[in-house]
Amino acid sequence: MKNEFSNYCKVLGVSEKHTQSDLKRAYHALIRTWHPDKFHSNEKDMEEATEKCKLINLSYDFLSEYPNYISNFVNDFTDKTSQTKSNPPGNQYGRTKPNRTKNRDEYRAKHTYKGEEYNIGFPDCEVVEVFIKSSFIISTGYDRKIQVLYMKLAGNRLYKYYNVPETTFDDFLSASSHGEFANKCIFYKFKCDAYVY
Numbered sequence: 048m049k050n051e052f053s054n055y056c057k058v059l060g061v062s063e064k065h066t067q068s069d070l071k072r073a074y075h076a077l078i079r080t081w082h083p084d085k086f087h088s089n090e091k092d093m094e095e096a097t098e099k100c101k102l103i104n105l106s107y108d109f110l111s112e113y114p115n116y117i118s119n120f121v122n123d124f125t126d127k128t129s130q131t132k133s134n135p136p137g138n139q140y141g142r143t144k145p146n147r148t149k150n151r152d153e154y155r156a157k158h159t160y161k162g163e164e165y166n167i168g169f170p171d172c173e174v175v176e177v178f179i180k181s182s183f184i185i186s187t188g189y190d191r192k193i194q195v196l197y198m199k200l201a202g203n204r205l206y207k208y209y210n211v212p213e214t215t216f217d218d219f220l221s222a223s224s225h226g227e228f229a230n231k232c233i234f235y236k237f238k239c240d241a242y243v244y
Contacts, residue, residue, distance in 0.1 A: 051109065052109075052110070054106075055105075055106035055109050055110050056106075056110065058102055058103060058106040059073045059074060059077060059103065059106050059107065059110065060073050060077070061073045061110075065110075067111070070107065070110055070111060071111075074103065074106075074107040074178070075220060075221075077099075077103045078100065078103060078104075078177050078220065079217075079220055079221070081096045081099045081100050081103065082096065082100065082175065082177070083096040083097045083100060083175055084189060084191040084213070087191060097175065100175045101175075104175075104176060104177075104178060107178055108167075108178065111178070166203065169188050169197045169199075169205070170197075170205075170207075170242075171188075171190060171195075171197075173190070174188035174189065174190050174195075174197060175188055176188050176199075177220065179225045181224070181225040181226050182226050183200055183201050183226060184198060184199070184200055184201075184225050184226060184229060185199045185200065185201060186198075186199045187199070187216075187219065187220075189211070189213070189216040191213055194209070194210050194211050194212065194213070195207055195208065195209055195211065196208040196211040196215070196216055196219075196233070196237070198229065198233070203243055204241060204242070204243060205241070205242040205243070206239045206240070206241050206242075207239060207240045207241075207242070208233060208237040208238070208239045209237060209238045209239065210237060210238070211233070211237050215232060215233065218232070219232070219233065
């Protein structure tokens with residue numbers, strides 16, 4: 048677990064003692080640099096950028112949820128330790144080892160945002176998911192060829208906006224407040240379809 052944490056910190060270029068704002072800033076800078084749509088004219092570079100984005104997304108997802116995972120792990124360990132002290136199951140010291148493998152697998156299987164689980168990806172698997180994690184927006188993605196912007200909101204709601212210029216998507220990623228930008232420049236300006244995803 049420690050190695051994964053260190054490796055993901057290296058991918059995003061943040062220290063192991065980073066803050067959530069450091070993490071978010073590094074993530075957005077890397078996504079803007081490596082988004083595959085920037086490399087649409089060269090197939091090889093686009094494939095490399097897609098792979099880098101997958102690793103960047105995986106790193107960000109892991110590190111942004113890591114504090115919750117550690118908190119749950121410590122609480123789980125504390126609960127088991129306090130139970131064994133009152134009624135030890137054959138352990139002379141009253142301690143049990145936490146099942147780290149089980150907890151790690153549970154962590155990997157769940158993607159949460161503000162306590163709610165959500166599904167990763169978009170219906171169009173070619174679209175790279177960019178995690179925003181603002182007040183209500185989980186992630187976004189953009190298909191440059193057909194000018195479609197995907198936006199995943201809390202509650203597993205997915206919106207597909209049509210005829211969105213690439214500059215609007217770039218401005219959305221760069222905005223200081225993603226929710227405010229979406230309200231002013233996306234939600235009411237473009238035709239959309241809504242899905243539960």
